[in-house]
Amino acid sequence: MHTTLNKTPQVISSQELLDHWQGHRTLTRRTIEVFPEEAFFSHTIGGMRTFAEMVMELLGIAGPGIKEIATGKSAPLNEHLDHGNKKDRLLELWDEATTEINSYWAQIKEEQFQQNIKIFGQYEGTVRSSIFYFIDNEIHHRGQAYVYLRSLGIEPPAFYER
Amino acid sequence: MHTTLNKTPQVISSQELLDHWQGHRTLTRRTIEVFPEEAFFSHTIGGMRTFAEMVMELLGIAGPGIKEIATGKSAPLNEHLDHGNKKDRLLELWDEATTEINSYWAQIKEEQFQQNIKIFGQYEGTVRSSIFYFIDNEIHHRGQAYVYLRSLGIEPPAFYER
Numbered sequence: 001m002h003t004t005l006n007k008t009p010q011v012i013s014s015q016e017l018l019d020h021w022q023g024h025r026t027l028t029r030r031t032i033e034v035f036p037e038e039a040f041f042s043h044t045i046g047g048m049r050t051f052a053e054m055v056m057e058l059l060g061i062a063g064p065g066i067k068e069i070a071t072g073k074s075a076p077l078n079e080h081l082d083h084g085n086k087k088d089r090l091l092e093l094w095d096e097a098t099t100e101i102n103s104y105w106a107q108i109k110e111e112q113f114q115q116n117i118k119i120f121g122q123y124e125g126t127v128r129s130s131i132f133y134f135i136d137n138e139i140h141h142r143g144q145a146y147v148y149l150r151s152l153g154i155e156p157p158a159f160y161e162r
Numbered sequence: 163m164h165t166t167l168n169k170t171p172q173v174i175s176s177q178e179l180l181d182h183w184q185g186h187r188t189l190t191r192r193t194i195e196v197f198p199e200e201a202f203f204s205h206t207i208g209g210m211r212t213f214a215e216m217v218m219e220l221l222g223i224a225g226p227g228i229k230e231i232a233t234g235k236s237a238p239l240n241e242h243l244d245h246g247n248k249k250d251r252l253l254e255l256w257d258e259a260t261t262e263i264n265s266y267w268a269q270i271k272e273e274q275f276q277q278n279i280k281i282f283g284q285y286e287g288t289v290r291s292s293i294f295y296f297i298d299n300e301i302h303h304r305g306q307a308y309v310y311l312r313s314l315g316i317e318p319p320a321f322y323e324r
Contacts, residue, residue, distance in 0.1 A: 152208070
């Protein structure tokens with residue numbers, strides 16, 4: 001249902017990129033869900049952060065990042081959220097971010113993706129490279145969470161199911 | 163230097179997607195390099211595969227996958243390569259894949275990305291979704307390798323340097 005005036009179709013359209021990311025975000029949500037609550041906030045390997053800390057980074061980036069791209073209003077990156085060691089609280093924030101991303105994404109025009117931006121007032125790139133970084137960074141940390149889960153004897157969700 | 167006849171520019175052009183992936187592949191190569199040779203072929207956590215086994219999967223996918231997209235000739239996925247427990251051999255194959263990807267990628271037309279394909283005669287999707295899967299799968303496994311390295315007390319390369 002997505003139409004453009006292009007002579008050549010998009011390699012990936014804006015809507016497809018959103019769907020791709022939200023598919024990944026659904027998988028990350030399932031990864032959070034299968035973690036035992038205590039391990040989610042405490043389990044680490046080799047001095048790395050807990051998965052809860054990584055998830056706060058992802059939440060600090062996703063909604064606020066897309067909001068900044070859509071509105072042009074920059075705010076510093078905030079990776080610390082009040083969760084009271086409750087997974088449900090972070091899942092709630094996860095779902096709020098899902099809605100926020102969809103809503104602000106609709107305001108991003110396809111011609112914006114190649115524009116320069118200094119995201120969070122700090123990281124220089126294009127809108128496109130910033131969004132790809134958000135997605136890649138999530139895949140990277142979720143991959144790490146898979147090792148945390150395996151080290152706890154828990155089977156992670158299937159990577160190819162989104 | 164990349165020009166198209168589009169009214170709307172690409173969200174990401176074919177050349178940009180290639181550069182994005184090759185940037186990731188450079189980082190994965192550096193991740194292989196920092197592994198101690200023995201740990202690369204033997205270290206695991208929680209019953210997972212060694213990083214060497216994951217790298218063979220990545221090599222089985224990358225060059226052959228792009229070749230199949232470019233030529234239309236399908237071959238079954240081969241994740242087993244003769245390496246004689248030498249990291250250098252896999253790094254050599256990695257560099258050959260880099261050249262192979264660049265060379266076959268140049269034959270893929272931008273309008274092909276939205277076409278349907280059954281990659282490796284097995285996985286249904288579009289050219290675009292297949293290539294994104296190749297990249298995402300590499301980021302996922304490299305993230306796992308970062309945990310392997312940290313568990314060995316070794317600092318992985320910086321994620322944002324490509």
